[in-house]
Amino acid sequence: MNVxxxxxxETVGLTVAFGSGATSTxxxxxxxxxxxxxxxxxxxxxxxxxxxxxxxxxxGLNPDYSGSILSGNKEVGHRRDKAFxxxxxxxxxxxxxxxxxxxxxxxxxxxxxIIHGFDNHQKRISAALDAVGLGSAxxxxxxxxxxxxxxxxxxxxxxxIIEPEILLLDEPTSALDVSVQAEILNLLKTLRRERGLTxxxxxxxxxxxxxxxxxxxxxxxxxxxxxxxxxRIRAGEVKEEYSRNFLAASIGYKPMEYAx
Amino acid sequence: xxxxxxxxxxxxxxxxxxxxxxxVPTSPFQARTQQLxxxxxxLRSNASALFGLCVILAILAVAIFAPLLATHDIFEQNLAxxxxxxxxxxxxxxxxxxxxxxxxxxxxxxxxxxxxxxxAIIVAxxxxxxxxxxxxxxxxxxIVLMRIVxxxxxxxxxxxxxxxxxxxxxxxxxxxxxxxxxxWPPIARLAxxxxxxxxxxxxxxxxxxxxxxxxxxxxxxxxxxCMSSVVVRVTLNMAAIILTAAxxxxxxxxxxxxxxxxxxxxxxxxxxxxxxxWIAAIPGCAILLTSLAFNLLGDGLRDVLDPRNG
Numbered sequence: 398m399n400v401x402x403x404x405x406x407e408t409v410g411l412t413v414a415f416g417s418g419a420t421s422t423x424x425x426x427x428x429x430x431x432x433x434x435x436x437x438x439x440x441x442x443x444x445x446x447x448x449x450x451x452x453x454x455x456x457g458l459n460p461d462y463s464g465s466i467l468s469g470n471k472e473v474g475h476r477r478d479k480a481f482x483x484x485x486x487x488x489x490x491x492x493x494x495x496x497x498x499x500x501x502x503x504x505x506x507x508x509x510x511i512i513h514g515f516d517n518h519q520k521r522i523s524a525a526l527d528a529v530g531l532g533s534a535x536x537x538x539x540x541x542x543x544x545x546x547x548x549x550x551x552x553x554x555x556x557x558i559i560e561p562e563i564l565l566l567d568e569p570t571s572a573l574d575v576s577v578q579a580e581i582l583n584l585l586k587t588l589r590r591e592r593g594l595t596x597x598x599x600x601x602x603x604x605x606x607x608x609x610x611x612x613x614x615x616x617x618x619x620x621x622x623x624x625x626x627x628x629r630i631r632a633g634e635v636k637e638e639y640s641r642n643f644l645a646a647s648i649g650y651k652p653m654e655y656a657x
Numbered sequence: 658x659x660x661x662x663x664x665x666x667x668x669x670x671x672x673x674x675x676x677x678x679x680x681v682p683t684s685p686f687q688a689r690t691q692q693l694x695x696x697x698x699x700l701r702s703n704a705s706a707l708f709g710l711c712v713i714l715a716i717l718a719v720a721i722f723a724p725l726l727a728t729h730d731i732f733e734q735n736l737a738x739x740x741x742x743x744x745x746x747x748x749x750x751x752x753x754x755x756x757x758x759x760x761x762x763x764x765x766x767x768x769x770x771x772x773x774x775x776x777a778i779i780v781a782x783x784x785x786x787x788x789x790x791x792x793x794x795x796x797x798x799x800i801v802l803m804r805i806v807x808x809x810x811x812x813x814x815x816x817x818x819x820x821x822x823x824x825x826x827x828x829x830x831x832x833x834x835x836x837x838x839x840x841w842p843p844i845a846r847l848a849x850x851x852x853x854x855x856x857x858x859x860x861x862x863x864x865x866x867x868x869x870x871x872x873x874x875x876x877x878x879x880x881x882x883c884m885s886s887v888v889v890r891v892t893l894n895m896a897a898i899i900l901t902a903a904x905x906x907x908x909x910x911x912x913x914x915x916x917x918x919x920x921x922x923x924x925x926x927x928x929x930x931x932x933x934x935w936i937a938a939i940p941g942c943a944i945l946l947t948s949l950a951f952n953l954l955g956d957g958l959r960d961v962l963d964p965r966n967g
Contacts (some may be wrong), residue, residue, distance in 0.1 A: 433784040436826065456866055457865075457866070458862055458865065458866070473828065478868075481866035481870040482867060486866065486867075487866050489859045489862070489863060490859075492860060494858055494860065495859035495860055495862075495863050496860055496863075497860045497864070497878055497881075497882075498860075498882070499882065500881075501685060501688055503685065506683075508864070508869070508877070509867045512868050512869055512873070513867075513868065534681045537682040537683070537684065537685055537687065537688035538682070538688070539688070539692065540917055552863070555863070555867070610713075610854045611683070624791055
């Protein structure tokens with residue numbers, strides 16, 4: 398494993414268990430990984446393998462974890478403070494559930510600015526909406542007046558308006574249809590290039606993760622099986638049997654194999 | 658910014674109708690008004706709710722314009738004309754002291770609405786705040802608050818109100834306090850149940866990740882979501898509040914004679930029920946109509962305000 402000094406976020410022996418006693422299940426088991434500043438790291442695995450649980454623990458939504466989470470080589474507390482949220486933001490999977498149904502787009506964005514004490518509210522809101530390709534016409538809209546893709550753009554604008562360094566992406570495209578998925582992925586790619594963001598993306602979709610990320614970890618039943626670069630995944634150079642099956646299943650039907 | 662708006666909606670709206678239907682709202686005020694307009698359209702198609710609303714508005718108008726509509730002095734006694742049947746002079750007859758029932762009924766609407774509205778204003782914020790705090794914070798806060806609610810719920814509300822009035826002394830203000838004390842717990846329960854269903858939702862997680870304080874989350878994000886069901890519940894409760902107020906008046910613990918409160922009027926008409934039915938029947942019908950109107954409106958509001966309807 399290459400050692401760099403600029404680890405923006407790191408987990409060491411992260412373990413998350415739900416329930417207690419005989420009914421206890423370990424969703425995440427001794428997971429360690431790190432993100433370099435400016436890179437995009439993908440966690441991929443089947444449903445229920447614990448990838449979203451890692452993200453929720455990282456974000457601070459689930460304070461009941463053991464092991465440690467480090468940010469900039471300093472351990473962060475189990476209860477996060479405002480300064481942490483200023484640096485780390487998250488985009489949720491389901492854009493239909495992640496926006497408050499009674500709040501106008503403008504108020505959603507305004508609230509983040511007020512919480513973190515930003516000035517120039519109106520200008521920043523316009524800039525954030527332009528950045529995600531929505532424009533001012535969407536300013537006074539309610540979520541139920543927007544499509545799934547537009548809602549996800551608002552959610553991205555909300556996460557980015559306070560200028561974080563790290564964006565946690567919890568399957569940000571899986572609730573959208575294919576053409577909109579591509580738009581959102583390209584938007585995320587552009588935003589990352591423009592702002593030098595660090596992405597941690599969780600998904601079960603191999604195509605999505607290879608499109609956006611440089612380094613990928615395959616997860617299975619709460620553990621990271623192996624970590625590799627996108628190039629190696631593309632070349633099919635994987636060590637574990639499970640990873641090979643996973644890749645084969647993701648790539649799908651391949652007539653060449655049967656022909657040869 | 659302006660050229661974008663012109664691109665989207667060709668001419669600028671000139672009438673209120675166009676302004677309300679404009680596809681792209683240009684101000685927060687316009688966006689909010691458009692939402693209200695949509696709700697009003699949905700309410701309009703509900704005949705019974707509309708009937709309830711009309712009756713309530715009529716009662717409100719009667720209460721406001723009571724001095725103009727009344728034909729007699731409501732306190733003036735005229736024993737020569739006691740227990741008169743409804744006639745051209747006394748439209749709804751006179752009571753046992755010769756007072757005009759029609760005029761008293763009009764002024765009684767003021768007292769009834771005063772009690773109902775003031776109780777609602779006291780009860781809704783208390784119930785909302787306690788319920789949402791218990792639901793969102795959870796833990797021992799939830800346990801303590803909900804046990805208090807359980808204790809209040811264990812008493813029948815009229816008996817509880819009776820006990821408070823007995824302790825505080827009879828009178829309208831004390832009746833309002835007593836009714837409020839008896840009717841906030843169901844609202845707290847409702848608000849807590851609503852809070853429990855939304856506290857784990859993504860949009861609450863999202864605002865937590867923005868770094869919002871629990872107070873901001875409860876007041877700014879959870880309360881607006883509970884608001885509609887609480888409004889419906891309070892409207893439906895209005896009927897119960899009016900009945901409890903009338904009940905207290907009937908028992909001589911609410912408004913005191915010679916105040917024209919409907920329950921008090923009903924109570925004084927009780928002795929003459931068999932010979933002069935209208936003395937009791939008329940305020941009784943007024944109570945029935947008002948309660949019914951609030952119930953119908955509450956039912957309609959439930960259909961309109963339910964967030965599940967978008």
